[in-house]
Amino acid sequence: xxxxxxxxxxxxxxxxxxxxxxxSGAGRIxxxxxxxxAEAMMEARLIALHVTGLDAAGLLMRGPEPLSASxxxxxxxxxxxxxxxxxxxxxxxxxxxxxxxxxxxPGALIPRPDTxxxxxxxxxxxxxxxxxxxxxxxxxGTGAIALSLSAARPDADVFAVDxxxxxxxxxxxxxxxxxxxxxxxxxxxxxxxxLSAVRxxxxxxxxxxxxxxxxxxxxxxxxxxxxxPHEALAADEEGLGDYRRLLRAASTVLxxxxxxLFEHGADQVEAVAELMREVGLQVVGTRSDLxxxxxxxxxxxxxxxx
Ligand code: GLN
Numbered sequence: 619x620x621x622x623x624x625x626x627x628x629x630x631x632x633x634x635x636x637x638x639x640x641x642s643g644a645g646r647i648x649x650x651x652x653x654x655x656a657e658a659m660m661e662a663r664l665i666a667l668h669v670t671g672l673d674a675a676g677l678l679m680r681g682p683e684p685l686s687a688s689x690x691x692x693x694x695x696x697x698x699x700x701x702x703x704x705x706x707x708x709x710x711x712x713x714x715x716x717x718x719x720x721x722x723x724p725g726a727l728i729p730r731p732d733t734x735x736x737x738x739x740x741x742x743x744x745x746x747x748x749x750x751x752x753x754x755x756x757x758x759g760t761g762a763i764a765l766s767l768s769a770a771r772p773d774a775d776v777f778a779v780d781x782x783x784x785x786x787x788x789x790x791x792x793x794x795x796x797x798x799x800x801x802x803x804x805x806x807x808x809x810x811x812x813l814s815a816v817r818x819x820x821x822x823x824x825x826x827x828x829x830x831x832x833x834x835x836x837x838x839x840x841x842x843x844x845x846x847p848h849e850a851l852a853a854d855e856e857g858l859g860d861y862r863r864l865l866r867a868a869s870t871v872l873x874x875x876x877x878x879l880f881e882h883g884a885d886q887v888e889a890v891a892e893l894m895r896e897v898g899l900q901v902v903g904t905r906s907d908l909x910x911x912x913x914x915x916x917x918x919x920x921x922x923x924x
Contacts, residue, residue, distance in 0.1 A: 640666060647662060668710035705722075705845055720762050721788060751775065813871050822877070828853065828861060878919075902917055
C-alpha cells in the first residue's frame with residue numbers, strides 16, 4: 619500500500635500529521651469497538667508510543683508535524699489490529715501492574731487491575747521482614763503476581779509455577795524486565811501442573827489467579843478475551859474445576875497456619891469458600907476489586923496441635 623493510495627488514508631494534499639493520524643485511528647477504534655472517543659484516543663496514544671518510540675511529551679510535541687509514509691502505515695496497521703479486537707497490551711507488548719511494567723504476549727493472560735487487590739492483601743499477610751517465609755504463585759502467566767510480591771518483599775522466598783512453556787518463558791523475561799526497572803525480584807519458577815511437584819508442608823502462602831470462567835461464558839467470544847489463552851481463562855465444572863483440583867492439594871502443601879489467597883469470579887464467592895471448607899481450610903474473608911465486585915477470598919490452614 620503506497621503513500622497516497624486511497625487505502626492508506628494519506629490524502630493527495632500531503633502527508634498526515636501525527637495528530638490527524640491519531641484522530642482518525644481513534645475514530646476507527648471507537649467505531650469498531652463501540653467505546654467512547656476518549657477511551658479510543660487513550661488506546662491510540664498507547665499504541666503510537668510503542669510504534670513511534672516517542673515518549674508522552676514527544677507525542678504531544680510532534681503532534682502537528684507531518685509523518686513519513688512508513689510511520690503512517692505502521693500506525694494505521696496497528697490501529698486496524700486494535701479495531702479488530704487485538705488487546706492493546708499485545709500490540710504494545712507491555713502492561714502496567716501494581717508498581718511495575720510487565721511484558722505481555724499472546725500465550726499469557728494480560729495482568730488486570732482487579733488482581734492488584736490480591737497483591738495488596740498478600741503484602742498485608744507476608745511478614746516484614748519475611749526471611750524464611752515461602753510464597754507460591756499458581757499459574758503465574760506473565761509473573762505479575764509473583765514478581766510484584768518478590769519486588770516488595772525481597773527477603774521472602776517466592777516461587778511460581780505454570781503449565782504453559784510460553785507463559786513461563788515470558789515470566790522469566792519479566793524477571794529481567796523488572797531488573798531493568800530497578801526492581802530486585804527473584805522468583806524460582808518451574809513448569810508444572812498446579813501443586814504436583816510441591817513438597818508437603820512447605821508453603822506459607824499460596825496465591826493465584828486460576829482460570830475461572832465457565833467454558834460457555836459468552837465473554838470468551840467477545841472483545842479482548844478472544845485473543846487471550848483459553849486455558850488461562852476457562853475451567854471445567856462451570857469454572858470451578860481448577861479450584862477444586864488445586865485446593866485438594868493445597869491443604870497438604872501448606873505449613874501449619876499457612877494461607878491461600880485466590881482470585882475468583884464475582885459470583886463464585888460461596889462456591890470457592892465451600893471448596894476451601896471442604897478441604898479443611900478456615901475461610902478468613904473476601905475482598906472486592908476496584909469495580910466493587912467480590913474478587914479475592916482468603917483461607918487459613920488450621921494450626922497443628924502438637
Ligand atoms: N477476570 C478475568 C476476566 O473476566 C478472568 C481471569 C481468570 O479467568 N482468571 O477477564
